Amino acid sequence: MSTSAKIMVDNLGRRTVKDKLFKGLVALLSVVTISPIVLIIYELVAKGIKQISFDFIIKTPPDTFEAMTALSNGELIPGGIANGITGTLLMVVLASVIAIPVGVITGIYLYENPGKFLANLTRNVSDILQGVPSIVLGLIAYMWIVKPITSGFSALAGSVSLSIMMLPMIVRSTEETLKMIPQTIKEAALALGVPYYKVILRVLIPTSFSGLLTGILLGISRVLGETAPLMLTALGSTIINLDITKPTSAVPLLIWEFYNDPNMVDLIWSSSLFLMAMVLTLNLVSKRIVARTK
Amino acid sequence: MNDNLVKIKDPVLSIRDLCVSYDKGKNAVDNVSADIKRNAVTAIMGPSGCGKSTMLRAINRMHELYENIETTGNLILNGKDIADMPTIQLRRKVGMVFQRPNPFPTMSIYDNVIAGFKLNGIRLKKNERNEIVERSLTDVTLWDEVKDTLHKKGSFLSGGQQQRLCIARALAFSPEVILLDEPTSALDPVATSKVEDLMVKLKENYSILMVTHNMSQAARISDYSMFMYLGELVEYGKTKDMFTNPKDRRTEEYLTGKFG
Ligand SMILES: Nc1ncnc2c1ncn2[C@@H]1O[C@H](COP(=O)(O)OP(=O)(O)OP(=O)(O)O)[C@@H](O)[C@H]1O
Ligand SMILES: [Mg+2]
Numbered sequence: 001m002s003t004s005a006k007i008m009v010d011n012l013g014r015r016t017v018k019d020k021l022f023k024g025l026v027a028l029l030s031v032v033t034i035s036p037i038v039l040i041i042y043e044l045v046a047k048g049i050k051q052i053s054f055d056f057i058i059k060t061p062p063d064t065f066e067a068m069t070a071l072s073n074g075e076l077i078p079g080g081i082a083n084g085i086t087g088t089l090l091m092v093v094l095a096s097v098i099a100i101p102v103g104v105i106t107g108i109y110l111y112e113n114p115g116k117f118l119a120n121l122t123r124n125v126s127d128i129l130q131g132v133p134s135i136v137l138g139l140i141a142y143m144w145i146v147k148p149i150t151s152g153f154s155a156l157a158g159s160v161s162l163s164i165m166m167l168p169m170i171v172r173s174t175e176e177t178l179k180m181i182p183q184t185i186k187e188a189a190l191a192l193g194v195p196y197y198k199v200i201l202r203v204l205i206p207t208s209f210s211g212l213l214t215g216i217l218l219g220i221s222r223v224l225g226e227t228a229p230l231m232l233t234a235l236g237s238t239i240i241n242l243d244i245t246k247p248t249s250a251v252p253l254l255i256w257e258f259y260n261d262p263n264m265v266d267l268i269w270s271s272s273l274f275l276m277a278m279v280l281t282l283n284l285v286s287k288r289i290v291a292r293t294k
Numbered sequence: 295m296n297d298n299l300v301k302i303k304d305p306v307l308s309i310r311d312l313c314v315s316y317d318k319g320k321n322a323v324d325n326v327s328a329d330i331k332r333n334a335v336t337a338i339m340g341p342s343g344c345g346k347s348t349m350l351r352a353i354n355r356m357h358e359l360y361e362n363i364e365t366t367g368n369l370i371l372n373g374k375d376i377a378d379m380p381t382i383q384l385r386r387k388v389g390m391v392f393q394r395p396n397p398f399p400t401m402s403i404y405d406n407v408i409a410g411f412k413l414n415g416i417r418l419k420k421n422e423r424n425e426i427v428e429r430s431l432t433d434v435t436l437w438d439e440v441k442d443t444l445h446k447k448g449s450f451l452s453g454g455q456q457q458r459l460c461i462a463r464a465l466a467f468s469p470e471v472i473l474l475d476e477p478t479s480a481l482d483p484v485a486t487s488k489v490e491d492l493m494v495k496l497k498e499n500y501s502i503l504m505v506t507h508n509m510s511q512a513a514r515i516s517d518y519s520m521f522m523y524l525g526e527l528v529e530y531g532k533t534k535d536m537f538t539n540p541k542d543r544r545t546e547e548y549l550t551g552k553f554g
Binding site: 182184185186187188189190191192193194195198199202203206207209 | 381384385394414463467
């Protein structure tokens with residue numbers, strides 16, 4: 001073997017080592033990234049799964065005395081979080097009904113009028129809104145809805161605060177996904193004599209559908225676990241309530257209540273597990289939709 | 295350049311003093327006037343960047359989408375100024391096939407062909423739809439290739455197949471004038487010659503305005519030819535005359551391949 005070839009081989013050896021080191025580092029960092037979520041799920045399942053049953057979904061929480069009795073007898077805590085589940089669903093659906101149309105239409109407006117003063121203002125305000133602490137949004141909904149409209153804590157007020165949280169995410173994702181559609185697709189539709197509003201409704205929105213839906217689902221999963229604004233608006237309720245003008249419970253509110261009652265500690269874990277499962281499901285569903293429409 | 299104004303009786307389209315600019319003060323199409331013959335194929339030739347696509351896009355008012363583009367002059371379609379027509383009506387009469395294929399990515403091949411009807415909310419019976427789809431796809435020689443995958447997405451097709459799909463989409467809606475921007479640039483020789491045959495057949499019922507870089511194609515199928523250079527219409531006349539006896543030196547150089 002000539003010397004130069006030998007050097008090359010040596011060099012190759014060193015490069016292979018470097019390559020392996022780098023790959024190892026990347027793998028290690030990936031593990032570091034995923035380990036928190038794995039640990040969280042492990043913890044929640046280990047501590048919460050024993051309380052999960054059909055009753056957990058269809059019953060309301062026990063009172064302190066019932067929980068204490070069960071605990072001292074070494075039994076599972078009776079009851080469930082049905083009031084929280086229905087409350088969360090009620091408020092999230094209502095918040096979506098408010099935020100989705102407003103957010104999508106605003107996003108379309110921003111996409112259509114990129115340079116306009118009002119569009120730039122709207123975009124900036126929307127970005128600022130994203131950074132407003134959720135408890136402040138709760139306060140605002142308290143001032144706007146709880147006091148003047150429902151004259152008391154209500155699901156409506158909770159929904160309004162959640163919808164304001166969702167809004168900037170939907171606006172942004174709508175604008176960004178629309179921007180990714182090639183201009184030529186829009187031209188193709190217009191060249192067929194399709195009126196502009198139909199081009200938006202029947203070509204642009206379907207083409208960006210998976211992006212829109214992902215934005216919406218991520219917005220929903222973001223507000224699903226919100227607690228602070230609901231404390232000031234929906235307050236909580238021990239019964240299942242479907243009246244939007246009345247105080248209403250929510251899963252994260254229940255977790256907070258269980259936390260404050262030493263007899264209910266076990267329910268914290270099962271409720272958290274339930275909430276986490278909802279959020280994960282939403283995330284997976286949105287991923288599936290993206291994969292399928294691509 | 296009014297000496298270019300060939301006498302054409304009852305033109306389908308009259309272009310008068312058309313100027314289009316992307317940036318102020320620089321005309322991509324510069325003061326073009328011409329009459330386009332009804333039920334004929336008119337070819338637009340010229341080196342890259344001379345404004346062929348720009349002129350074609352002016353005819354169905356595509357430029358109005360963009361604020362920076364300024365269009366002046368008149369385009370008279372069947373005696374009516376297109377500026378006075380609703381764009382929707384104009385674009386249904388003037389179909390367009392773009393330089394780059396642009397099928398609707400969310401729609402199946404089938405739906406792409408009848409997109410003009412679907413998007414405009416025009417209801418058709420199922421057998422009418424099937425018939426239009428089969429006829430349009432057969433016309434562009436795509437039918438045999440896709441007849442078993444009609445319900446797959448149009449964006450899965452190859453570039454040349456997409457281009458033919460886009461021609462089929464424009465044909466399905468039966469416009470009066472068809473604007474084609476290099477319709478065969480992505481096609482193989484067999485498909486090209488079939489599309490050429492199609493155009494010859496189509497001119498019985500349609501008026502066709504086609505941009506092409508392929509001079510033998512222009513010679514084969516067009517009745518009239520335009521030669522553009524730097525936004526100007528340098529020469530316009532019967533294809534036969536232009537190819538055998540070009541009047542302008544630049545046309546001659548371009549046609550004989552000496553240009554540039
Ligand atoms: N969107 C645009 N913005 C700015 N300038 C443009 C735009 N489109 C085209 N132009 C310019 O206008 C001129 C004419 O362009 P056009 O696309 O009409 O040429 P063309 O004759 O179709 O060329 P080709 O044969 O390469 O397609 C060119 O100088 C080009 O740079
Ligand atoms: Mg062009």
